[in-house]
Amino acid sequence: MxxxxxxxxxxxxxxxxxxxxxxxxxxxxxxxxxxxxxxxxxxxxxxxxxxxxxxxxxxxxxxxxxxxxxxxxxxxxxxxxxxxxxxxxxxxxxxxxxxxxxxxxxxxxxxxxxxxxxxxxxxxxxxxxxxxxxxxxxxxxxxxxxxxxxxxxxxxxxxxxxxxxxxxxxxxxxxxxxxPRLLTISDRAIALAAVALAIALTPISPAGLPVIATAGLAILMGLNRKSVTDDE
Amino acid sequence: MNKLWWGVIGTSAAVFALKYLGQSIPEKYLSHPKIRSINGYIPIVLLSALIGVQTFTEKTKLMIDHRTLGLGVAILALALRAPFPIVVISAAASSAALYHFS
Structure with missing residues (x-):
């Protein structure tokens, strides 16, 4: 091979x-x-x-x-x-x-x-x-x-x-x-936001959903980012 | 078949399908900058969410317990540039110590 x-x-x-x-x-x-x-x-x-x-x-x-x-x-x-x-x-x-x-x-x-x-x-x-x-x-x-x-x-x-x-x-x-993926301020901010969102959703939604829901944060951030390299 | 087996088989099938698809379709179809950008954030949000859920919740209840200390120690170890095994072991040891104390 x-x-x-x-x-x-x-x-x-x-x-x-x-x-x-x-x-x-x-x-x-x-x-x-x-x-x-x-x-x-x-x-x-x-x-x-x-x-x-x-x-x-x-x-x-x-x-x-x-x-x-x-x-x-x-x-x-x-x-x-x-x-x-x-x-x-x-x-x-x-x-x-x-x-x-x-x-x-x-x-x-x-x-x-x-x-x-x-x-x-x-x-x-x-x-x-x-x-x-x-x-x-x-x-x-x-x-x-x-x-x-x-x-x-x-x-x-x-x-x-x-x-x-x-x-x-x-x-x-x-x-x-x-x-190792948290290179920029915005990386760290989105990580903390994901922690907060997942915890906040836990008492009010079925198990598993709070984690998947944070993918929405990634989509929002990704769509609003002007280019791939602008904050690196 | 219980949900654990579904999880094992479903995850294996889905991840392999994605790997094979990637090897088989031309790069131009998924190389849009926004797709790449979203994809760069996906591991950050999902892993962070898992950290939150596994540290601060039990079923549907929020709680601060021995695991919080473990995570704090892990953050400290990573800030001090400790290697991965040290991070995990120091988190486990501090959490277990508090668990036995309380």
């Missing part, structure tokens, strides 16, 4: 890919623990990491359903978060140039990290970008799933999530995911 590339740039690309893969894989332990704490079985937790394989979407579906939301609101929230994987695919397709089974595999590993490493290899050329994509995609897949299993079994052994602080570890993990 990995294209043949010359060894000179592959070693550095491989090193970049593996360091990203291992670091990100550790988030899998947080996901595994959170998923079991939310009421999912170890099997369901592992299947989410194997089949969904997109961290934010996975955290969203277990978060919404775990808080009492319907399957529909869980899936809808996860799907909104999965849209960016589609945008990454559009960015990567002209570089990867794959069809058939290879395209199916490439699609599955089209995530933040594989796309990020691939784009970071741009100065080394198309072959390095392809190598970075495949190395990182497979690397994260392996570590993410191994750590998921470890986290899930760990949480299962613990019992009461609150006694071990797992109920606070989950929002802390979300915070760790969103923190």
């Amino acid at each position: 990995i294209p043949v590339v010359s060894a000179t740039f592959t070693r550095q690309t491989f090193r970049d890919s593996m360091s990203v893969s291992f670091t990100v894989g550790m988030y899998g332990a947080a996901f595994g623990a959170a998923s079991v704490a939310a009421g999912f079985s170890v099997l369901q937790t592992s299947l989410l990491s194997l089949l969904t394989f997109s961290g934010a979407s996975q955290f969203a579906v277990i978060g919404v359903i775990g808080a009492g939301g319907s399957a529909f609101s869980g899936i809808a929230t996860a799907t909104l978060l999965g849209i960016r994987n589609g945008l990454y695919g559009m960015r990567m397709a002209p570089i990867l140039k794959v069809r058939g089974l290879k395209r199916i595999v490439a699609s599955h590993i089209t995530i933040d990290e594989s796309t990020g490493v691939a784009l970071s290899q741009e100065p080394r050329g198309d072959h390095a970008m392809q190598a970075g994509f495949w190395f990182t995609g497979f690397g994260v897949f392996i570590f993410w799933n191994l750590f998921t299993l470890a986290g899930a079994f760990g949480a299962q052994a613990m019992g009461n999530p609150a006694a071990w602080g797992l109920d606070a570890a989950v929002p802390a993990a979300f915070l760790g995911l969103v923190w």
Whole structure:
């Protein structure tokens, strides 16, 4: 599956890919623990990491359903978060140039990290970008799933999530995911607005809806923004 | 089949469909600046909303409890540029400590 590339740039690309893969894989332990704490079985937790394989979407579906939301609101929230994987695919397709089974595999590993490493290899050329994509995609897949299993079994052994602080570890993990995205004042303002809106809606709407409703904030902000780069 | 299984299967199918769609349709169809801009805000609002709901609510009630301390510690850890595992573990430890005290 990995294209043949010359060894000179592959070693550095491989090193970049593996360091990203291992670091990100550790988030899998947080996901595994959170998923079991939310009421999912170890099997369901592992299947989410194997089949969904997109961290934010996975955290969203277990978060919404775990808080009492319907399957529909869980899936809808996860799907909104999965849209960016589609945008990454559009960015990567002209570089990867794959069809058939290879395209199916490439699609599955089209995530933040594989796309990020691939784009970071741009100065080394198309072959390095392809190598970075495949190395990182497979690397994260392996570590993410191994750590998921470890986290899930760990949480299962613990019992009461609150006694071990797992109920606070989950929002802390979300915070760790969103923190690097809060680059500008308006990013921070919209994040706080989303927290406030979701909390305010909770007593008056069915579980799961308060989270999805905040997508309206993103649409409002996005439509009113003059250009993509004006506050960066 | 219960809602947990629907969640697992539905999410996996939907996310894969989006990934495959992205690899298969020309970039021009979704590269409008406003779509990109909205898409940039989507993770921020949804993850922030999840933080709010999971920290300050229990079913349909609002509450401030041990989880609030955990989140505060996580914010502090991130402000001090702590790595991800430290952020999560320090939040869990402080929350668990308060849970046992109260």
